Amino acid sequence: LRAHHLDVETVRANWGEPPDLDEVERLVRRGVKCLAVIHNETSTGMTNPLKEIAKVATEHGAWVLVDAVSSIGGITLPCDAWGIDACFGASQKCLAAPPGIAPITVSKRLLDEVDPATVDGWYVNLFTWNRIRKEWGDWHPQPTTISSNIMYAFHRALQLVHEEGLENRIRRHEIVGRAYREGLAGLGYSFFTKPEYASNTVSSAKPPKGVDAPDLIARLKKDHNIFIAGTLGPMRGQGIRIGHLGTQAAKSYLETMLTALAGYSKKAGVTGAEAAVDRAVQLAAKAG
Numbered sequence: 339l340r341a342h343h344l345d346v347e348t349v350r351a352n353w354g355e356p357p358d359l360d361e362v363e364r365l366v367r368r369g370v371k372c373l374a375v376i377h378n379e380t381s382t383g384m385t386n387p388l389k390e391i392a393k394v395a396t397e398h399g400a401w402v403l404v405d406a407v408s409s410i411g412g413i414t415l416p417c418d419a420w421g422i423d424a425c426f427g428a429s430q431k432c433l434a435a436p437p438g439i440a441p442i443t444v445s446k447r448l449l450d451e452v453d454p455a456t457v458d459g460w461y462v463n464l465f466t467w468n469r470i471r472k473e474w475g476d477w478h479p480q481p482t483t484i485s486s487n488i489m490y491a492f493h494r495a496l497q498l499v500h501e502e503g504l505e506n507r508i509r510r511h512e513i514v515g516r517a518y519r520e521g522l523a524g525l526g527y528s529f530f531t532k533p534e535y536a537s538n539t540v541s542s543a544k545p546p547k548g549v550d551a552p553d554l555i556a557r558l559k560k561d562h563n564i565f566i567a568g569t570l571g572p573m574r575g576q577g578i579r580i581g582h583l584g585t586q587a588a589k590s591y592l593e594t595m596l597t598a599l600a601g602y603s604k605k606a607g608v609t610g611a612e613a614a615v616d617r618a619v620q621l622a623a624k625a626g
């Protein structure tokens with residue numbers, strides 16, 4: 339937003355905690371035009387209470403812009419019902435397609451209220467896309483050449499979402515997310531967010547005493563061919579992040595991942611590691 343020379347005010351919150359709604363309200367009351375918010379915060383593994391945050395903004399006439407990159411297709415997000423004016427996601431996470439497409443939604447209200455003359459840029463400008471769609475729709479509905487192979491892959495990924503059913507897919511992410519949290523807790527891990535905000539698509543967790551996070555990530559890669567990420571920002575070096583979204587929101591991935599982690603927890607003196615993995619696997623089995 340700053341790159342577009344907009345005046346930006348930030349509502350600060352502790353890492354792993356949602357913004358304070360009173361503070362959000364104070365800001366939007368002052369006539370802020372747009373509230374930009376992340377739905378699922380991937381570094382701490384936290385899902386914002388978006389419905390409540392969006393309500394505060396819409397009650398005071400502010401537009402709501404949402405980053406749904408790591409939630410779209412995996413976590414409930416009814417844009418119209420929650421008054422979200424613009425939302426962007428990504429093809430490569432819960433939708434399980436190759437990267438390269440950012441699906442978006444835009445409300446009619448936003449399109450009506452924005453004066454196209456005030457929008458900078460040509461390519462990343464929806465008014466350009468809308469005009470070209472109208473003018474060239476029958477043969478070339480995009481302003482530039484699109485990667486057709488990525489489009490076909492994305493289309494197929496959406497067919498798979500449709501076949502599974504969006505509700506079922508969200509439920510699968512819920513079950514696997516819960517199973518990961520139970521499993522990790524049983525292996526001596528603690529989380530960077532409270533349970534009520536825990537994300538169903540990514541778990542960010544601190545290993546038990548005696549397990550060094552960066553070392554663990556390197557070992558998982560070398561010894562098990564498992565790639566996971568480390569924590570970011572002020573939590574860098576303290577924890578691990580496991581993506582359990584799209585195709586990876588599945589019992590098989592969970593079992594492989596937690597079994598590998600259990601070995602390191604056991605060496606660090608955590609008891610009951612195998613039983614914790616078994617319980618998590620049984621839970622995840624309900625995801626189908």
Ligand SMILES: Cc1ncc(COP(=O)(O)O)c(C=O)c1O
Pocket residue numbers: 376378379380405406407408428
């Ligand atoms: C919440 C969130 N926003 C934005 C991004 C960036 O997405 P991309 O890598 O597709 O640009 C990510 C990537 O992990 C993310 O998790």
